[in-house]
Amino acid sequence: MADVDITSQTMDGMGPHGTKVGLLRVLGPAHVWALGVGIVLVGEYMGWNFSVGKGGAYAALIACWFAGILYSCVAMIDSEVTSTVASAGGQYTQAKHIIGPLMAFNVGLYLVFAYTMLEAANAITAGYLFSVVASMTGHEGELDQRPFIILVIMFLAWLNYRGVLATLTFNLVITAVAFCAIIVLFLSTSGVLGGGIMDHANLFEGHELPYGWIGVLAAMHFGLWYYLGIEGTTQAAEEVRSPARALPFGTLAGIMTLLIAATLTWYVCSGILPWEYLGDGVDGAVAPLFDAARLSGSTGLVWLLGFGTLFATLASANGCINDASRAWFAMGRDKYLPGWFGAVHPRYRTPYRAIVFLVPIALIFALGAPLDQVITFSILSGLLGYTFMPLNIILFRRKWPLETIKRGYEHPFHPVPAITLLTLCGVTFFAVFLGYGTQLVAMIGFYIVVSLWFHFWRYRFVNRGAQFTMPWPKPRGY
């Protein structure tokens, strides 16, 4: 076993292998929580309710909890692996060390696509929210949403450019407000504080499962929205003060927060809004929590949930910029992409070229692509990433058993979470195929083409000696 203890509290802040300018280790567990929950929480404010349209309210609840199991497995597996592979790039770096370069290249692209598309979708949503506020405050005619979409992306990119501490502290504040807004809405409408307005029995009567069990299966696709992005916590690995402690703590606290937020969101919205309206996220409940607040009759709740919706959208876009740029940066640093992207700003200590490079890409998708397509490609890239995780942890445990490398966190019941995750990914792929088969095939075709490009052309430029720098013992069987 290598004489390495990554749980050490006294060895932080050293520049390895001749690093003159590296990312700054300034983050704590709360920032990790804010990064993970911040990316996801917008899914509670909008999007999840498409699952109600697919199979009714009960189907949405079943999807919520099954997706919750899927993501609990993701969080546990990620926490173990990343507490040993504490480097920017997250799952890309894990794949590089545990599986191999081609898998790493693909996983890196899944990450960049998933986060950049989600960032674009959030910017589109923010533009829409501004237009709603404009019409509510008496603006006549259509508001031009473009300047607001561009401003969201430019402001958050600028914040990311200037430093990770301010970026994720900002995320911590707005994510906490958005989460508290859901709690306050639940307490105010469920009867815990004052009179309740819930009417589950009447709203559900006669259409418990309107499309039967196939509807439950179809709902799984949108059940992912409750949690999509929690795995993003791993991208902070090179910037937390104590990776072995902060990453598992922040990630597991994050998934617990989301399980609570998702269940409360379902309970509140399905108890106030009819399922036909709730399940139509385009012409019906675009922002169901905000709609529930409006039906409560409380002006305070309307304002709180209005700000909650905007804050959740901004937090998600902000976290996505952070994560996509770290994945792009890490791939550049290893020469999987041009090494030019592997630069760190000497003053702000951020991957500034990766951040700036991804701005126009996000703008193109935000201004030129329809929201549902952008979101679908984000979900598909994420799902491909989740399918990689069980393989990753099984190989990790086989090559480096528990006694060979000290982990910051060891997830329980291995290999049950890995098998569960793989099974649920299979179910979700089928669910996605039911609704978006063409996009699924197109996406897989795209990744096959870029894999061929990487194998036959790009890999010759990869810095093969420098890419494996973990102080691990030789893998078992090699």
Added chain:
Amino acid sequence: MDLWNWLEYGAWGLSALLGLHMAFDWLKTDSTYSEEVLTSSREGEIEALAEQHKAGGAHHG
């Protein structure tokens, strides 16, 4: 012209300012520091611990 029309112009202007600020700082940084310094970053501190402890046979790949 109501408030929202002014806000539209404000959003265009602020976006341009933020973009210009990033572009200006990017060019200034690239011209001030050598490429060797800017791209000297390597994976996290775990490797530094290895160097410190002189861990042997630790690399794979």
